[in-house]
Amino acid sequence: MFRFLLRRLLVAIPTLFLVITAAFFMMRAAPGSPFEMSRKLPPEILAHVEAKFGMNRPLGVQYVSYLAGVAHGDFGPSLKYQDKSVLEIVREGFPTSLTIGLSALILASLVGLTLGVLAALRQNHSLDYSVMGIAILGVCIPSFVAAPLLRQVFASNLGWVPTGGLNGPISLVLPVVVLALPQIAIISRLTRAGMIEVLHSNYIRTARAKGLSEPTVVFRHALRAAIVPLVSYLGPACAGLITGSLVVEKIFNLPGLGKSFVLGALQRDYTLVMGVLILYASLIIALNLAGDMLLAVLDPRVRLS
Amino acid sequence: MSVLAPNLRRDSRTMEQAAAKGRSLWDDARRRLFRNRAAVASMILLGLFLLAAIVGPYLTPDHYDTINKNDVWDPPLTNGHLLGTDSLGRDLLARLLVGLRVSLAIGVVATAVSLVIGVTWGATAGFLGGAVDELMMRFVDVLYTLPFIFFVILLMVTFGRHFLLIFLAIGCVEWLTMSRIVRGQTLSLKQKEFVEAARASGLSTRAIIGRHIVPNLLGPVVVYATLTIPGVILLESFLSFLGMGVQEPLTSLGTLISNGAEEMDLAPWLLIFPSLVMVLTLMAFNFIGDGLRDAIDPKDR
Numbered sequence: 001m002f003r004f005l006l007r008r009l010l011v012a013i014p015t016l017f018l019v020i021t022a023a024f025f026m027m028r029a030a031p032g033s034p035f036e037m038s039r040k041l042p043p044e045i046l047a048h049v050e051a052k053f054g055m056n057r058p059l060g061v062q063y064v065s066y067l068a069g070v071a072h073g074d075f076g077p078s079l080k081y082q083d084k085s086v087l088e089i090v091r092e093g094f095p096t097s098l099t100i101g102l103s104a105l106i107l108a109s110l111v112g113l114t115l116g117v118l119a120a121l122r123q124n125h126s127l128d129y130s131v132m133g134i135a136i137l138g139v140c141i142p143s144f145v146a147a148p149l150l151r152q153v154f155a156s157n158l159g160w161v162p163t164g165g166l167n168g169p170i171s172l173v174l175p176v177v178v179l180a181l182p183q184i185a186i187i188s189r190l191t192r193a194g195m196i197e198v199l200h201s202n203y204i205r206t207a208r209a210k211g212l213s214e215p216t217v218v219f220r221h222a223l224r225a226a227i228v229p230l231v232s233y234l235g236p237a238c239a240g241l242i243t244g245s246l247v248v249e250k251i252f253n254l255p256g257l258g259k260s261f262v263l264g265a266l267q268r269d270y271t272l273v274m275g276v277l278i279l280y281a282s283l284i285i286a287l288n289l290a291g292d293m294l295l296a297v298l299d300p301r302v303r304l305s
Numbered sequence: 306m307s308v309l310a311p312n313l314r315r316d317s318r319t320m321e322q323a324a325a326k327g328r329s330l331w332d333d334a335r336r337r338l339f340r341n342r343a344a345v346a347s348m349i350l351l352g353l354f355l356l357a358a359i360v361g362p363y364l365t366p367d368h369y370d371t372i373n374k375n376d377v378w379d380p381p382l383t384n385g386h387l388l389g390t391d392s393l394g395r396d397l398l399a400r401l402l403v404g405l406r407v408s409l410a411i412g413v414v415a416t417a418v419s420l421v422i423g424v425t426w427g428a429t430a431g432f433l434g435g436a437v438d439e440l441m442m443r444f445v446d447v448l449y450t451l452p453f454i455f456f457v458i459l460l461m462v463t464f465g466r467h468f469l470l471i472f473l474a475i476g477c478v479e480w481l482t483m484s485r486i487v488r489g490q491t492l493s494l495k496q497k498e499f500v501e502a503a504r505a506s507g508l509s510t511r512a513i514i515g516r517h518i519v520p521n522l523l524g525p526v527v528v529y530a531t532l533t534i535p536g537v538i539l540l541e542s543f544l545s546f547l548g549m550g551v552q553e554p555l556t557s558l559g560t561l562i563s564n565g566a567e568e569m570d571l572a573p574w575l576l577i578f579p580s581l582v583m584v585l586t587l588m589a590f591n592f593i594g595d596g597l598r599d600a601i602d603p604k605d606r
Contacts, residue, residue: 015447023459030463140587142539144546144559145580148566156570243454247546251566261455262547265462273459280452 005293012285019281020070020274024063027270034079034268053079070278076271080264086275089260094279096166097256100248101241103176108183108237113230115184116191117223123196131188138185143244147178147251164253175248182244183237190233194226201225228299235288242280334524337600344596347589354586358409361402369399370554381574389574391564397578400556405582407557411471411541412534418476419537420530423483428514428522430484431491442488445481453478457540461549471544471551475537486529490522524601531594535587542583558583 035041035049050056054065069076075086119131151174155163162171198204199222207217246258257276264272338344362369372395381389381397389397430441460474494500495518503513542559544550551557558579565576 011443011447015451018447019451022456026456026459026463030459136588136591137584140535140584140591142542142562142583142587144543144566145562145576145583148569148576149580152569152573239452239454242452243543246454247543250547262458265458266548268462277452277455280455284452 008289023274023277032268075275078272080267080269086271093257093260096254097245100172100175104179108180108187112184112187113191115188119192120195135185135189138181143178143247150174166254175252178248179244190230194229198222198226231294232291234291238287239284334600338596341596343592347592351589358406365399367396367399369403391575404556404558404561408538412538414472415475415537416530416533419479423480424487427484427487428491428518431488432495432514475540479533486525487522491518494518494521528598531597535590
């Protein structure tokens with residue numbers, strides 16, 4: 001286990017390095033600059049501003065100094081928000097993104113597991129077909145369709161929740177639901193497939209044969225094995241939630257990191273974009289790793305190599 | 306699907322007869338596919354959509370970027386606008402047809418790009434094996450852990466919102482799973498006798514990959530490609546929604562939905578019709594993909 005962890009960490013570092021390098025040079029190759037305003041700056045002021053942020057140096061030098069900064073935990077100042085460092089912006093935006101992301105993950109797991117188990121227990125009955133129908137709809141209705149529709153109905157028409165902005169937990173209900181919908185679809189499909197396979201296995205027959213009650217068979221024996229494949233979905237789920245948060249934060253006007261990233265990319269705020277990217281990449285890598293390790297703990301047949 | 310088991314048995318029996326009559330595996334697959342009602346309905350719908358996307362823009366009375374100052378936000382079925390007009394008085398039907406055309410084109414072309422990269426990469430890794438395979442697939446593993454959407458966004462920012470670039474960027478992202486599937490299939494294929502025979506008769510590695518491995522990979526590749534197209538359409542729409550898709554006045558389903566969402570209080574039809582077309586298209590592709598999988602590889606069910 002320890003050796004596996006070490007090896008994976010050794011792969012994770014070059015991966016992150018790759019992310020930083022690719023993002024750095026792509027950002028710099030983009031036309032335009034963070035100091036482009038609607039009014040053109042006089043050349044001497046522009047030169048002064050560039051010198052302030054060290055952007056008059058050769059690109060290679062800037063790259064090395066950026067890397068050195070990152071290694072020390074210094075992500076530099078934001079180029080667009082005055083007097084704010086990237087870390088400060090991340091610290092302000094991340095809690096919101098994390099809250100809706102985690103809530104969506106929990107909601108999706110609870111609902112998805114329940115639906116999946118129900119569908120598997122009633123395989124090929126109307127309940128199963130309805131759940132699978134919901135799953136297909138969940139995958140095919142993109143978040144940017146679901147979000148405005150739900151907002152129109154539950155916020156504008158019914159007035160149950162605010163239309164947008166961050167204003168207490170109630171304002172996070174719709175964003176969390178929208179984020180969770182596609183994950184519910186995927187998790188219920190995975191759970192159903194896992195449950196159906198497990199329910200046909202010999203040890204379940206044994207458990208039934210020795211007279212265990214149906215709930216015990218389903219929850220103590222079958223479910224435990226059926227959710228194992230779900231663990232490896234942790235990383236992709238996280239990636240999906242982050243992607244979804246870009247849309248959800250825009251539609252519901254939430255001050256999260258996804259919004260900062262998109263705005264930063266459009267405004268060429270190099271350091272901000274890099275900072276958010278590094279954070280999200282580390283998060284996904286860490287969750288993928290955690291998923292693999294959990295898998296090995298839960299399923300003794302999986303050998304870590 | 307309780308009817309499945311007898312079906313399967315019947316299929317295997319017809320397959321045995323087929324050997325005598327010379328009916329190919331593909332014929333069987335086609336028969337199974339046409340027996341799948343959801344898949345057939347989806348194919349018909351998609352055929353209609355495709356036709357509408359190709360010829361439709363030439364048939365609408367208004368061009369998709371004709372601005373009518375007097376017809377702003379006309380509801381559907383007024384002033385000769387079947388689906389109404391948008392905030393610039395442009396005919397929604399005309400825009401929807403063009404948007405569908407753009408989205409479908411991006412879906413197909415980007416999938417083709419991902420197909421070429423994924424199949425080449427996966428087949429090469431799987432066939433060569435050993436250290437090369439290890440290296441190539443490790444590379445895929447590394448790319449897999451990246452937050453791709455961010456790179457696509459960066460790509461769009463870097464190279465501008467050129468139409469062709471969207472194809473390329475998305476194609477470059479979507480090839481990873483394809484390469485994994487192809488590698489797995491290749492690994493099992495290369496153990497087969499006919500590959501050994503080809504090698505024994507002195508065929509070069511490249512010729513074996515091109516002539517024997519790739520054609521036999523076709524089944525799973527076709528299935529996965531069908532499922533990639535809706536993924537690509539979704540990704541493009543996603544980019545359009547964030548303001549990084551195709552450029553005005555050209556449009557795509559995602560751009561239409563994005564604009565519609567902003568004006569849905571005043572003109573709900575601007576959101577409803579594009580969303581409906583989008584969801585139907587995605588569902589059709591998914592049903593066809595699932596149907597194809599069941600038809601080509603029935604033991605997978």
